[in-house]
Amino acid sequence: MSLSWIVAVLVMSTCAIGGTAGTDTQRSLYSHLFDKYNKALRPSETPNSTLIVEIGVELTHLIDMNEKHQTLTANLWLTMGWNDTYLRWNASEWSEITTLTVPDSYVWKPDIMLYENVDQYFKGWSKSETYVKLRHDGYVLWEIPTVTLSSCQVNVSSFPFDHQKCPLKFGPWIHSSYEVEMRSMAANGSLQYFMVNAEWHVVSFEAHTNNKTYGESFDIGTPYSDVTFVLEFERKSTFYVFNLLLPCLLLTYLMSTMFYLPLETGEKLSFGVSILLAIVVFQLVLNEVLPESEDLPWIGRYVILAMIMMSVSLSLSVLVMSVCDCSITVRPMPHWARTVFLKVLAQIMFMGDLSNDHPTNLQTDDTETFQMSDLNISSSLSERTTTPMESQDQSEYQAGAEILASNLRSIERKHSFLISYMKELDRKEEVRKEWRTLAKVLDRLFFFIYIITSTVCLAAFVAYV
Incomplete structure (x- = not known):
């Protein structure tokens, strides 16, 4: 066996022995820590001492802000830490092990709740088992990702x-x-990993520590500690301006x-009703x-006010149509109405003096008067009778002249009736024009009133916002 193989075997053996020793x-x-550990007991120094629990919140996603039900759905990363006096060890006695990770179900945890929680399916901060980090000095760190559904009183007066x-x-x-005191890990909640929301812009996320007293049947006036993270955000109004406010205006x-x-x-x-x-x-x-x-x-108030103004405008239009409609009866306009509306009000409405455009009496044309006496039928007939003729021819001629004179008189009466009828039609048409002019003046008046009222209301609401 070569020397390199011997060295390799020795190194592997040393690593295996070291890993086994570390695991052991x-x-x-x-x-040593959990043989006699009881997670049901509050891990304080003494039974009467106060345990300090630190909490930090990081907002990662503003999922939904439901104004209708006044609820806020958010994705949060919760971090809680406290000192457990039963989970301390001397790192030098345990191979310099300073941290230990165990399931969260093995240790005592504070009963921290979200007071504004409205999730009926809430059964704990984590739907699956999470882990906690133990430090040799007894500090326990518990980090939890969660989605919360909380109530939020919405003020939409400036929507x-x-x-x-x-x-x-x-x-x-x-x-x-007296048992658990809450403290914030930082002055503000964290927004480091916040995902930009399309509808809302987060302004601040401040943390406040409070002690509030609640009454109980067995212990009146017990103070409870909490940390309140106030999330302040403003609505991005561009979408609503172009899709709701602008069409309304x-x-x-x-x-x-x-x-x-x-x-x-x-x-x-029909045009006004369609817009309404x-x-x-x-x-x-x-x-x-x-x-x-x-x-x-x-x-919403502006829309209601606009509906009221539109309804009043329709009523005024009906009033103008009923007053100025001359299709059934023709009534001459009173002199005061002609002076007030066609002269004074029309000039105020930049329409000029309209009273001179409608004379009170129609001019009579002398050429329209036709009298049969101008024909001098009798003198003509007498001149013809002076002509020598027989008595029989003269009687026939006289009878024909009388028939002709009767026909001419009938034509004269019909012609006079036509002249009078045409004059009456012209007079009625002139009266109708006068009433239609009054309708235009009234419409112009109501137009200015409507525009001024709408603008003033809009300016007042904008100033209010």
């Missing part, structure tokens, strides 16, 4: 430009602050164009997103 030392250490604060309160459920101002539709089109009311139904759809979408509470967001 860990087994001996484990037996979609809102800020939310969700507390995550961790503390013992049974042990009071466009529909609101599009409603104003209804006042420019003439009465003769017949589509004025569209804004109702936005109201239904908001109801699906926002929680059922009295704290209505400003965009």
